[in-house]
Amino acid sequence: MTVRTQKSEDSMSTSTVAPHRGAPTGHHPEGRTGAGLFDPGQVLKSLPDAFRKLDPRVMVTSPVMFVVLVGSVLTTVFSFTDPGDWFGWTISAWLWLTVIFANLAEAVAEGRGKAQADTLRKARTGTVARRLGGDGGPEERVPGTRLRIGDLVVCETGDVIPGDGDVVEGVASVDESAITGESAPVIRESGGDRSAVTGGTKVLSDRIVVRITTKPGETFIDRMIGLVEGAARQKTPNEIALNILLASLTVAFLLAVATLPPFADYAGSALSMVVLVALLVCLIPTTIGALLSAIGIAGMDRLVQRNVLAMSGRAVEAAGDVSTLLLDKTGTITLGNRQASEFVPVRGTTEAEVADAAQLSSLADETPEGRSVVVLAKERYGLRERHQGELVGARWTEFSAQTRMSGVDLDGRSIRKGAAGAVIAWVEERGGQVTEDAATVADRISEAGGTPLLVAVEDTDGARVLGVIHLKDVVKHGIRERFQELRRMGIRTVMITGDNPLTAKAIAEEAGVDDFLAEATPEDKMALIKREQAGGKLVAMTGDGTNDAPALAQADVGVAMNTGTSAAKEAGNMVDLDSDPTKLIDIVEIGKQLLITRGALTTFSVANDVAKYFAIIPALFAAVHPGLDKLNIMGLFSPDSAILSAVIFNALVIIALVPLALRGVRYRPGSADTLLRRNLAVYGLGGLIAPFVGIKIIDMLVSLIPGIG
């Protein structure tokens, strides 16, 4: 394992810089713009849900709003005992509105994903699978919903893939626009890191055999639907902590309000139950209590708009604090279809000899690399593609990320191809000598960013290297500029690859990452993450391969490329449908925005309640205790009008802040300190002042109503 640190100031070529594409792919036509709430259609559609959410079993998950619900019921019941009490009825009505507004905020947030869920459902329904019978039995047509894990299905040009799975045979171009919105076809092939296919996508050409890996009803599209509808959402630890804090505040105010009647009695006035409930509702943090869940849903929704599916809200929050991003090279930073481009012989052999040995060793190699070797040998040297069956007695060694080699033993001859280090060790173990030019050729290929695969043989003449296969790969477009953006956000990027240090260095320089780690095994990748985490840092990892899966699972934020294997997608807690490793920029921004929005609205809510306290209490007691009149600086019309105005203000504030909760507080890169200070100033001060202004205006309007005393 080799570690290098690269100065980011290194002479950087600017040739690879390209403008990154616009962030949202904009393929979700409905509900994708604006704050949502101002779309009257959406509000209307969400209204039934807002009422449905009045179910106490649902309400109880938000302790603050549950108290308001209980209060609404109490004041309503109380009003029946005195039907002529205009004040009691009005307060009750506004308390109910407060609860409805809170539910509406959540319903509108959820509603934005519903339209998309409907589109996804269409992709899922009515697929027919062509299942292969066991033991070469005939093909049969079954509904997609009857597939079981392990079933083999055939998909040809024009077929919709009936379920999630891995390609076990063949290569095909697939239209994944049903889930990604991206119309450009993608290649899916057996063996490598691009083997996973998603049910509901469509084969555009060729034929593949897919082994089904998920049960019907639990497929990727099913999970996506659950996700965009918010059904799969669970409270994050942060949200739970905040809810506990809000609940404690609520209990504290409950006790405070409960002590008021004796005081009032003493002062010679009686506070009605309606007034006490109204007062309590004004003082508990209803604003954040009402909007908390909408903020979380909106954050997930913003991710979906950027084509990222987050399986856990906790990961979204963690993304807001990430300090290191680890990326795998092949398939993440590069396009990942490493193709053999030339055979280079070493002294004493010929190109044709290398091609022959390389092809022979690759006949059973189902990786894209292996297949490309077979194809190149055939195209360039006319070498006939021999079938595995023809080679009786051949023993195949499959490629693994640990051994970094693959090959065959046949007729007393062993052929191996693989990473330089691994093959050289193999030759030396067998008493062979490695000529110097083998290493020179390998280094030349590596320095150009290619991957060299040494081809070696052991026969009656002993063990020796025959030559080198040059595998070419291309760095994804426009990546460099985006990595600079990550650097500006204070995030260190580290590329980890199973490839050799020279290739790693060349690609790292081209892509512009801060550090790299070469010749890393899956265990090394995971160990690196653990080391970073031990220092208390939050680590993100993006990868696509099965060899990335342990690392993706270990990372706080594990983003799997949609082009990757199902193992990678299963292990991570997010999937990027665009397979863009720099998507983490958006993910981090959304994570930060989520944390900031929640913080800002909590600050506003608590400041608001404190201000309300000082606005209403003097007005309440001024009548019975003229001394308090001096404190009634707001000059509210009457105690009744003061309390009613406060309740109305309290309800309207929720509605006023829904757009902000859904859109999120704007995030600008900056230190956490500056951000905190600015938010305290804006939302703390704003929260203190708003009630005085708002309640005064409402009080003036209320006082115009005849009969208020």
Ligand SMILES: Nc1ncnc2c1ncn2[C@@H]1O[C@H](COP(=O)(O)OP(=O)(O)OP(=O)(O)O)[C@@H](O)[C@H]1O
């Ligand atoms: N089919 C193959 N047969 C023999 N050797 C291979 C084959 N595929 C890859 N190799 C060698 O094994 C090395 C390690 O491969 P591995 O898949 O672990 O990492 P990688 O794909 O190169 O990098 P990354 O971890 O960035 O995806 C490769 O760099 C290459 O030298």
Ligand SMILES: [K+]
């Ligand atoms: K309140």
Ligand SMILES: [Mg+2]
């Ligand atoms: Mg890989």
